Amino acid sequence: MNVSWTRVRAIIRKELREYQRNRSIVATMAVIPIVFVINPLINIFVLPAEASGGLSHAHILVYMLGIPAIVPAVVAAYAVVGERQQGSLEPVLMTPIPREEFLLAKALAALVPSLVISYVVYVLVLVAIELFANAAVAAALVQWPDLLAQLIFTPLVAGWSIWVGIAVSTRASEARTAQQLGTLASVPSALVFALIAYDVIHATLGLAIGGAVLLVALNLFGWRLTSAMFDRERLISGTR
Amino acid sequence: MSSAAGSSTAPALSVEHLSKRFGERLAFDDVSFEVGRGEVFGFLGPNGAGKSTMVRTLGTLLTPSAGSARVAGLQLRPGNGVAIRQRISIMPEAPGLYLRLSVYENLECFAGLYELSEPRQRIDRALAAVNLSNRTGDPCGTLSKGLRQRVSLARALLNDAEVLFLDEPTSGLDPVAAREVHELIDGLRQRGVTIFLTTHRLEEAERLCDRVAILNTTLRTIGRPDELRDQLFAKTLTVRTLAALPEPDRTLGGLPAVEGWHRDESGAYVLAVSDAAAAAPPLTRALVAAGADVLSIAESRHSLEDVYLQLIDEDVEARSA
Numbered sequence: 001m002n003v004s005w006t007r008v009r010a011i012i013r014k015e016l017r018e019y020q021r022n023r024s025i026v027a028t029m030a031v032i033p034i035v036f037v038i039n040p041l042i043n044i045f046v047l048p049a050e051a052s053g054g055l056s057h058a059h060i061l062v063y064m065l066g067i068p069a070i071v072p073a074v075v076a077a078y079a080v081v082g083e084r085q086q087g088s089l090e091p092v093l094m095t096p097i098p099r100e101e102f103l104l105a106k107a108l109a110a111l112v113p114s115l116v117i118s119y120v121v122y123v124l125v126l127v128a129i130e131l132f133a134n135a136a137v138a139a140a141l142v143q144w145p146d147l148l149a150q151l152i153f154t155p156l157v158a159g160w161s162i163w164v165g166i167a168v169s170t171r172a173s174e175a176r177t178a179q180q181l182g183t184l185a186s187v188p189s190a191l192v193f194a195l196i197a198y199d200v201i202h203a204t205l206g207l208a209i210g211g212a213v214l215l216v217a218l219n220l221f222g223w224r225l226t227s228a229m230f231d232r233e234r235l236i237s238g239t240r
Numbered sequence: 241m242s243s244a245a246g247s248s249t250a251p252a253l254s255v256e257h258l259s260k261r262f263g264e265r266l267a268f269d270d271v272s273f274e275v276g277r278g279e280v281f282g283f284l285g286p287n288g289a290g291k292s293t294m295v296r297t298l299g300t301l302l303t304p305s306a307g308s309a310r311v312a313g314l315q316l317r318p319g320n321g322v323a324i325r326q327r328i329s330i331m332p333e334a335p336g337l338y339l340r341l342s343v344y345e346n347l348e349c350f351a352g353l354y355e356l357s358e359p360r361q362r363i364d365r366a367l368a369a370v371n372l373s374n375r376t377g378d379p380c381g382t383l384s385k386g387l388r389q390r391v392s393l394a395r396a397l398l399n400d401a402e403v404l405f406l407d408e409p410t411s412g413l414d415p416v417a418a419r420e421v422h423e424l425i426d427g428l429r430q431r432g433v434t435i436f437l438t439t440h441r442l443e444e445a446e447r448l449c450d451r452v453a454i455l456n457t458t459l460r461t462i463g464r465p466d467e468l469r470d471q472l473f474a475k476t477l478t479v480r481t482l483a484a485l486p487e488p489d490r491t492l493g494g495l496p497a498v499e500g501w502h503r504d505e506s507g508a509y510v511l512a513v514s515d516a517a518a519a520a521p522p523l524t525r526a527l528v529a530a531g532a533d534v535l536s537i538a539e540s541r542h543s544l545e546d547v548y549l550q551l552i553d554e555d556v557e558a559r560s561a
Contacts, residue, residue, distance in 0.1 A: 010352025014338065014345070021340040087336040091395065094299055094332070095353040096325040236301050237262060237293075 007097045008105040015109030019075070026113055029074050033067045033121040041128060047137045055140035062146060063197035064122050066190035068158035070183060072114040076165025077182030079106040080235070081172045090236055099230040104223060107162045114158040122150055149208060156215035157193075161186040163222025170229045173238075250313055252277045252403050252434035253298065258307035260293050267293040270307070271459045275403075275451075278432040280425065282439060282449030286552055289455045291438040292333060295405045298436070299330045312402045326354070329401035333408045335392035339381030343372060343391050346380055347398060354399040366394040369424055385412040393421065403434045410441060422448060446544040460551045468547045475516050476540040477523065479509040482533035491530040495522050510540075 019026055040063060047055075083089040092102065129138045165182035172178035195201045253275035260267040268290030275281040285291050296302045298311050300321040309316040312327035337346050344363060351359035367373045370390040375383070380391060389412050396404060406425075410418040418441075425435060425448050439445050445452050446465050453462040461468055484507065485491050492501045492511060497519035499512045513519040516539045527534050 004355060006355045007353050010349050013352070014341065014349040017345060018338065018340055086339070087334050088338055089336070090301070090332055090334075091330075091336040091350075091392075092353065093301055094325060094330045095350060096322045096355075097353050098322055233302050236296060 001098070001100055003101055003104065004097075007101050008108065011092075011097070011102060011105030012109045012112075015106065016112060019109075019113055025075055025078070026117075029071050029113060029117055032071050032074070033117060036067055036070070037064070037121065037125055041125065044129060044137065044141065045132045047134060049134050049136040052134070052136035052140035055137060056143075058197070058199050059143070059146050059149075059203045060141055060197050061125075061143075062149060062193050062203065064118075064125060064150060065153050065157055065193040067121055068114060068118040068154045069161050069189035069193065070186050071117055072110050072158045072161045073165045073182035073186045074179055075110040075113065076107070076162040077169050077172070077178040078175050079103075079110065079166050080169040080230070081178045082169070082175045084235055085175055093232055093236065099232070100223070100227045103166060103226050103230060106166060107159065107223070110162045110165070111155065111158055114162070115155060118154045118158065122154075152212060153215070156212060156219065157189060159219040160215055160222060161189060163219065163226055167222070167226045167229055170226060170231070170235070249277075251275055251310070252279070252312060253281075253436065254310040255298070256308050258294075258297065258309055259305045260290070260297055260302060261305040266457060268455060269458050271455065272307075273453055273459065273462055275434060275436060277402075277434055278429065279450045280429050280435045280437060280448050282437050282445035282452035283455060284439065284442065284445055284452055284548060285455035290457055291455055292407055294455070295330060295332075295407050295436070295438060299328060299405060300324050326399075327401060328403045328405065329396045329399055330405040331392050331396035331407060331409055333411065335388040337380040337388055337391055340379060342377050342379055343367070343383070343394075344376040346391060347395055350395050350398055356399060362398055362400075363394075366397040369397055369427075370394045371420060386414060386417050389413055390417065390421075393424070401433070403436060404428065405436045405438075407438050408440065409437070410439070410444060418444075442543070442545040442548055452544065454548060454551050456552060461547070465544045465547075468544070469542045474512050475514070477511045477513055477516055477519060478504075478536075478538050478540055479511065479523070479527065480507075480535040480537075481509070481527070482535060485509070485527075485530060485532055487530070491526050491532070492523075495519065495526060498523065 040060075044060075080089070083092070126142060129141055133141070164185045165178075168182045168185060169178045172181065192201070196203050196207075201207070251274040253273075255274070256272050258271045259269045271294070283291050283294065293302065297304050298309060298316065300311075300316065300318075303318070304316065311324050314320045314324050314327070316324065338349070341349070344367075347363045347366065348359065351363055356362050364373065367376060370393050372387070372390055372394060375387065380388060383391065389409070393406075393409060396406070409425075410421050413421060422444065425437070428435060437445070437449060449465070451462065451464050452468070454460045461471070463471070488501070488503075488509065492498065492509060497513050497515045499514055501509055501511045504510050511519065511523070520537060520539075524534070524537060527537075
């Protein structure tokens with residue numbers, strides 16, 4: 001389908017303005033990573049230099065991809081049901097914007113704070129490791145392949161979580177419930193990265209490429225799926 | 241799309257046997273009407289009559305259960321949803337504004353959704369039309385209900401729609417603001433905009449609308465307000481005299497255009513007439529000849545509200561029977 005980027009930009013601009021003025025949403029998004037990294041960081045800080053030998057063969061920092069898996073659920077799950085609750089969904093649906101464009105704009109808007117928070121937290125964690133961890137441990141932990149994986153996979157993982165959150169949002173009748181369900185639905189993705197980090201699933205280049213291709217496909221599928229689930233009639237009238 | 245588009249003489253709205261059902265509940269049933277281009281068409285009915293559902297259906301938000309319609313020259317079907325929504329504009333009953341955004345930011349978002357060229361000028365023009373040019377920077381959450389209603393109206397004016405659906409546009413407005421909206425609707429009529437107006441304010445419909453339809457799940461009646469009055473109510477002349485006429489049958493009987501008479505509870509003589517203008521002069525002469533002290537001779541006027549209440553009361557009685 002042909003996407004009107006004017007319409008998509010209109011929704012994105014509106015969403016970003018709303019995020020700016022609704023600090024509680026961004027604050028909630030920022031709190032989740034702190035909870036997520038605090039315990040592993042403390043464990044890293046107390047590791048002795050002898051542990052670095054084992055760490056150099058692992059990919060512990062892949063664990064950090066759990067952040068883009070979980071963080072976007074807060075805003076994504078609010079995307080449709082939140083507008084419905086505040087009564088602003090109907091006027092938007094009365095305009096020429098097709099549901100595919102509306103959902104794409106919502107997803108791209110949710111991606112912006114998700115990427116900012118994920119990358120910023122990652123950088124802060126790296127800085128903390130360099131400052132407070134044993135130098136040998138820090139050298140073993142911070143590996144270029146892991147940094148590259150973080151850079152590439154963060155938008156892909158966040159994108160998939162956003163589509164899951166929006167899918168929940170199109171069907172939920174209450175924003176808070178949608179946010180809880182959206183967060184819950186993103187846990188399996190985070191679990192996969194935890195298993196890779198602790199070498200239960202062995203990280204290889206093939207796995208990375210396959211995973212990236214799979215995530216691209218899942219993102220495209222997510223757009224299609226949520227568009228199919230987006231039922232104007234049910235959202236407006238509450239029936240069907 | 242061009243093949244589906246109608247000519248400029250085709251009706252702006254054409255609805256044929258349209259029905260909408262939500263499961264077991266019937267919102268409206270077998271409704272047919274046409275609205276001409278440039279016409280202000282009033283859609284009246286009690287709460288739950290199906291008025292807003294009709295607006296949402298014609299606005300492609302809801303799919304009809306049966307029947308067909310053409311909106312702004314396009315067949316109402318899912319494939320035409322975007323094209324129809326480009327040609328129309330809907331002001332919903334609830335403003336549904338983004339309360340954290342300013343008035344201008346709200347309209348800017350919708351100008352983008354309509355892909356308007358020169359959005360700033362269009363926004364300024366719409367805000368000027370509803371007298372909100374001095375409130376552009378105010379967050380919508382800080383506005384009163386009436387001002388939010390005006391922002392919603394400005395939003396509906398942005399895209400210069402061929403057909404403008406106004407769902408209770410003066411709901412929550414004070415009399416001065418309501419009068420401004422009425423003047424705005426008059427201005428839009430002069431520009432040839434077709435307006436589909438749902439309202440509870442019958443005097444508003446009577447004043448603004450070329451024709452009205454009264455809906456109560458089914459379409460109860462449709463026509464010009466004066467036609468509806470004539471259809472439902474007999475024309476009458478009411479005569480008040482200082483004292484009772486000594487021989488009313490002789491005085492009132494047999495007069496031209498007078499079809500009958502009776503005396504009401506207040507003692508006034510109510511004459512059923514076929515033509516008030518033809519009946520009044522000979523009636524006056526007959527009363528003077530009879531030596532009656534005439535206080536007044538008045539043509540009874542029935543308002544649109546009388547028509548509305550008569551039809552809705554009939555429905556209530558029919559359902560209770």
